[in-house]
Amino acid sequence: MSDTTVLAPQEHFATIEQQAHAARLGMWVFLASEVLLFGAIIALFTSYQVHYPDAFRQGVDHNTKLLGSINTGVLLTSSTAVACSVHALRAGKRRLAGLLVAATIALGAVFLVIKLTEYAKHFHEGIYPGGAGSFFQVHHARGLPEFWTLYFGMTGLHALHVTIGLTVLGVLLSRIMRAELGAASAHRLELGAIYWHLVDVIWIFLWPLLYLA
């Protein structure tokens, strides 16, 4: 199915507006289910945090705060960029939109590189999921292994979502460059952008929980 500037709806839809509305609502319902997916592990994290406040305090203090905080800025900027790209594509500025999506992808890649650097640092210090590694031979606080296991679980799941988001944006970028997406079909880019914003919103909450306080 390739798009031209004049769009015909799929045959079970009456109009292209109805189709776009369905696609948008579908994306929101999907995001609602993603919120509960992350919500489950965040609820587990919070429960352990209430149970072991001191161990979790230790974990946060020991975390790679500077790198995690830089990453927050990277994602916030990328979100702004992709929001601008949707705006540009609607206005018919296809080239600008493509550049902004490319910038978003670049920032997302930077995020992943920084994230992997952090993991490398943790492994170097002997911190592995499941309380394995030399770090836990020295630090015995009860609940500390749960902090790090959940840290790896939450950031790992988030990184997986970043990767999916980058793939989606990559496909959209190639379609913008081949002029398959334009002002008339901007809602397709919009859906990818909404997904990217959700990945951003989840990080907005992971950052204070895991790095700040």
Added chain:
Amino acid sequence: MNAAPISVKPILATGGALLALWVSSFALSYASLGTWALPVALAIAVVKAVLVALVFMELAHATLSMKLTVLAALALLLTLMALMVADVATRGT
């Protein structure tokens, strides 16, 4: 809701606000807030998330069905966290 915002200014202003909140949250983490550190950091996170949702994700212009979808998800998430944490917090030793 197809009536997209005409100007790019709100997007750039929101981006600026997000970065300002990011910096202030980082700075506040060095203030000795004690038990208030996490609530304050999470409150700033909520403001940022609301900005992203309303402006970037255009929830402010979305249909009622989309707003209700988001509200239902948030209500259930809060229920899960509240009743789960309540158990841990009110257990005897």
Added chain:
Amino acid sequence: MTEATYLNARTTIRSWVLTTDHKRIGILYLVTLIFALVLGGFFAMALRIEHLTPGHTVMTAMTYNRSFTLHGVIMVWIFMIPSIPASFGNFLLPIMVGAKDVAFPRLNLLSYYLFITGTVMVLVSMFVGGIDTGWTFYPPYSSSTPTAIPTALLGVFVIGFSTILTGLNFVVTTHTMRHEGLGWMKLPLFVWAIYATSIIQVLATPVLGMVLLLVVLDNSLHWGFFDPARGGDPVLYQHLFWFYSHPAVYIMILPGMGVVSEVVATFARKNLYSYRAIAYSSFGLAFVGFLTWGHHMFVAGMSTFDAGAFGVLSMLVAIFSAIKVFNWTWTLKGGAVALKTPLLYVFAFLFLFVFGGMTGVAVAAMSLDVHWHDTYFVVAHFHFIMVGGTLTAFLAAIHYWFPKITGRMYSERLGLLSAALVFAGFFVTFFPQFLLGNAGMPRRYYDYPPQFQPLHIVSTAGSWVLATGLLITAIYLGHALFRGHRAGDNPWGSRSFEWRTTSPPPTHNFHATPPFDIDPYDYTQPLPGTDDDPAAEKEAA
């Protein structure tokens, strides 16, 4: 047959397995579900035979553990969760809202194949070590058992993904695909029920998916999310598990309630007593269902404060259930009741659901639950709701919509006979289990003291009656599929929307604009096209 229907439009195998027609996907689900029901039923029969005598009867203790686990996993996730929504919901929801298809037809097909993939993974786990944890997969045991936990749990995870996508499709279809001028308050109540179910599916299933992944990581990589040795807390697993699995009961029962609403109105030939009360109480149940999960954990080490809160919240469920039950019974009062097979199943539903529901209020009281927890009393309670509720509603749906789906009619006498057998067999199987549980028989025990044997024998005998009833049903429905006489477009003289097109419907559901100007439960005025129906003439006279 000269008329073009969705069945004869194209007949190649490819046109079935790669179809995006919601009606054909509904049929694919229906066939798969019946296969799952037979398989889960096979394990149930084996378990009942094992309990004919104390100690070893036909299987070892390990086989027993694996059998009750598979019985639970198959019945819950491969039969009951998808049962009515995936089959009848798929077939009927787009027709009932006057659409040509669901909003995302290809996603719908993907859901089906995800469901098949997950099912195959669960079945494969049977052959690579089995699982012996019970369908609830509680850690710490599930974190450490060497059986095929990762395969089975990832299978359930994939099925969950399929459930989410189906729910998403139905939510979007109901919102965006309704025929012009068809407002929410004109929709058939089955749509309301499926819609409320879909919301639970979309919002609860991800929590299950997450927690199952964590158990898989615990079991295969020893990450220890719930391992007490590493500071983990198995009770928190139970919180997350039941946050999904209690609402899952409403995923099973709400669509059944939608079927009951349709059947009651059609066979009482009356408008429902209160459309709004039934519609809104579906949402009430969906919402309250999310606040009650802790009543599964009263003796798990949860705080007394939380347990008290959950006990009170659980009893709210009874309010919304009672609203529905009183509405249905009041609708039947004074109606022109035609006691056909679907209605007989609905009577069975009402009796078993009320009985099971009342015992549910009893076990929601913490002091009583401490006595009954993990005994056969609880087993009997949830079988009354899940089998007595969902299975009878599923059978009511099969009989009610059989002429809609196939265009043919089954033998009414055999239908009534097997409905009576199913009801009697069910009651004889599970009523003794209340007595067993109250006397102290724990669930999931291989062995039992000799004084429990008489009640176990009665229960096993009941299971044979139940199986006989289902076997007869399978035979006459199979026969009717090919040899049944033509049913006509609307054999029940129903006013509901799905009967306003031909039976079986054409590929795009309606031949012209959907004729929805008369409400789906309005029996006061003649419906064009059904006036030659004798029952309708009597009503009009």
